[in-house]
Amino acid sequence: MMALMMNLPHSAPIHIPPAGRRTSVRRALGVLLLAPALLLAGCTGMYLGAQGERPTSSGALDEDITARADIYTITPEAVYRLRTERQAATELGQARREARVAPAPEANYQYLVAPQDILNITVWNHPELNNPAGQLSSDLAGRTVGADGYFFYPYAGRVQAAGRTVGAIRQELAGRLTQYLTEPQVDVSVLQYRGRKAFAVGEFQKPGPQPISDVPLRITDLVTRAGGLTERADQREVVLTREGLTRRIDLYALYHGGDLSQDVLLQDGDILNVPEQRYNKVFVLGEVDKPQSILLPYGDYSLAEALTDAGGLNPVTANGGQVYVMRAADSGRPQIWHLNANSPDALVLADGFGLQARDVVFVDAASVTRWSRVLNQLLPSVSGVGSLRSITR
Numbered sequence: 001m002m003a004l005m006m007n008l009p010h011s012a013p014i015h016i017p018p019a020g021r022r023t024s025v026r027r028a029l030g031v032l033l034l035a036p037a038l039l040l041a042g043c044t045g046m047y048l049g050a051q052g053e054r055p056t057s058s059g060a061l062d063e064d065i066t067a068r069a070d071i072y073t074i075t076p077e078a079v080y081r082l083r084t085e086r087q088a089a090t091e092l093g094q095a096r097r098e099a100r101v102a103p104a105p106e107a108n109y110q111y112l113v114a115p116q117d118i119l120n121i122t123v124w125n126h127p128e129l130n131n132p133a134g135q136l137s138s139d140l141a142g143r144t145v146g147a148d149g150y151f152f153y154p155y156a157g158r159v160q161a162a163g164r165t166v167g168a169i170r171q172e173l174a175g176r177l178t179q180y181l182t183e184p185q186v187d188v189s190v191l192q193y194r195g196r197k198a199f200a201v202g203e204f205q206k207p208g209p210q211p212i213s214d215v216p217l218r219i220t221d222l223v224t225r226a227g228g229l230t231e232r233a234d235q236r237e238v239v240l241t242r243e244g245l246t247r248r249i250d251l252y253a254l255y256h257g258g259d260l261s262q263d264v265l266l267q268d269g270d271i272l273n274v275p276e277q278r279y280n281k282v283f284v285l286g287e288v289d290k291p292q293s294i295l296l297p298y299g300d301y302s303l304a305e306a307l308t309d310a311g312g313l314n315p316v317t318a319n320g321g322q323v324y325v326m327r328a329a330d331s332g333r334p335q336i337w338h339l340n341a342n343s344p345d346a347l348v349l350a351d352g353f354g355l356q357a358r359d360v361v362f363v364d365a366a367s368v369t370r371w372s373r374v375l376n377q378l379l380p381s382v383s384g385v386g387s388l389r390s391i392t393r
Helices: 002-006 019-040 076-100 166-177 219-225 251-257 303-309 346-352 367-392
Strands: 070-073 118-123 150-153 157-160 186-192 197-202 208-211 238-242 245-249 271-274 281-286 292-295 318-327 335-339 360-365
Touching (some): 076 346, 166 186, 219 271, 281 303, 292 303, 303 318, 303 360, 318 367, 335 346, 360 367
Parallel strands (some): 070 335, 281 360
Antiparallel strands (some): 118 186, 150 157, 197 208, 238 245, 238 271, 281 292, 318 335, 318 360
8 A cells, every 4th residue: 555655646635534434444454454464474484383283374274284294202112112223224234235245255356358458468588579670668569458359469360358367368379379489488467457447436535437457446445546535425325336236335334333245346337426415414493593404423313412503492482392303204204203392301302312314303483482573574564554544544
């Protein structure tokens, strides 16, 4: 209405209604005062309430939140059950990892030559074969394995190398040269390992491909060659991709728990991806002193620790009886855990309730706080309507 009056031409006269119509105007103004209160009652921030209901903009109660989420109360029995389930899941996962993957014995490890590898071939007492065209360095006599897996050598012709050990290549090469040389002494080794690689991706100091050689390459070796992990690395959610299949690697369990089943022997084409730790957070919102997202530390992290790190409940505005933890579940229905922080045993329960990544902790506002915020939003409207009333008089 104020905006409408501002758009009136300056020359337009202001019509003062008769006394009989002023009462109707006052009633209309009263409705204008009441309508924002009803609208703002549902617009003062997130609100769950003890029954999981909140008023809509029309003033009516929204559908019961139990139709969309599973609501639980944080009790000693619930804390004990969750702790037992978490411990059982950890032990089961550990047993499965140990049964499925064990460190391969390095004594049986053999490197198989791959395309693009460079072989160093030496035939003793025959410099014309070792240093063709009078080259002084035997390194220049290296033979590159072609994309088809073969290389060429004088008198021997095309020799298959890909997928074979250097011992097998040496034996075949010596057999072919026997037709031209008397008891040839042949030595074959890999001069440069270029064909087989494992890839370090993500939060490494020096990400990139690392060659696989005749020395077994494990995950710990790859991490060391890549310069170690960055401070942002999430050691618990590392992913190893092999031939299109993925497997979770827990580097924290490997480095700090001695779980050698995590130190997998790498193969050609393996990709080790270390994600950023920022996805491993919990969010503390509502009536706390410092609403924020908190990076989960390694190990257990409780609701009490999260509230403490956020500065605790605001003693003026918070409703201690309405503390919630909202969590995504595999069933597709969110879980809402309610804690009455006014209870004498609340701190013990909060300390026993472990948080998970992406949990949302919400502290509801007290009733008087919500009403105060409604009034603060109404004051500008009340002031404007008061000015309008003075004009109509």
